[in-house]
Amino acid sequence: MPKILIVEDDENIRQLLKLTLQSYQYDLVDFDNGQDAYDYLTKEVVDLAILDVMLPGMNGYDILKYIRSIPRLKDIPVLILSAKDKELDKIMGLDLGADDYLTKPFSVLELAARIRSLLRRSKKDEKIIQIDKLFIDLDKRIVKIDDKSVELTFKEFELLKYLAKNPGRAIPREELINQVWGYDFIGESRTLDVHVNSLRKKLGSDYNNCIQSVRQVGYRFVAGEQNA
Incomplete structure (x- = not known):
């Protein structure tokens, strides 16, 4: 059962993400701020991370940089989920190592499809x-x-x-x-x-x-x- 990390400070969106992904039988861990997510990742590993950009504590880009800098974490697929929809914001996220970038508001069906695709690709590469x-x-x-x-x-x-x-x-x-x-x-x-x-x-x-x-x-x- 893949474990997915959700880092989102908007309570309504975080609950929507949890309800949606629980229906697909994913194991979830969620935080409403960047610092707690960072502390968790210093000790644990997940199969995929969903990161908001604007977060209290550390922002999503900082967490992404940390993930890509640590050998045991660097291959985790990361999906940026953000209200920042400018092209430069998307380019920045992808250049920092995000595997996908989805802007708010979003379709939960599209989100689930992107997550399935990212998980499939990560498993194929892990030989x-x-x-x-x-x-x-x-x-x-x-x-x-x-x-x-x-x-x-x-x-x-x-x-x-x-x-x-x-x-x-x-x-x-x-x-x-x-x-x-x-x-x-x-x-x-x-x-x-x-x-x-x-x-x-x-x-x-x-x-x-x-x-x-x-x-x-x-x-x-x-x-x-x-x-x-």
Whole structure:
């Protein structure tokens, strides 16, 4: 379930966005100011961000600049949603790294279509995940550490793939089981723990801490500076 960040200070528009996107089964997190959104992004990752330009605290362009400057965030699709409809405003947003720009007032159906398009494009481009010396080829199902192959079972690879594609996020156990084993899985939930332990061992001492347990929730994948 893609997680979408909404940063919009107009309460009515923010509620409209939430109602619209919830109907498409997206996981949403929203803020009415730029500073709180920035603080959230220093710790978490989302699949797409919708940013208003004129915000209290930090403006949307500042948040966009931050997203594009951080390796773990830089590939997130960003949609600017703004009342600023001048051509120069649109050019500025796109030049700063926005993937799309929609002016207010807007059609909720057009907004939803643009979001679906951005999410599809981002998933198509995400074929390789590389974190320091850890290399994951999603198409060829190859995992390497420091150019040495790591042999994983089918389920171990699926588990690592889903965790690595959602870095920094505390993923509930049920979601992991549904994504890796399927919604009709009727086995024991401990199956997940067994596979996590096996995966940690195969990743070795340099990367086994990338998969962190989150008490009463599930697991989180962290890397780089977060894994220190």
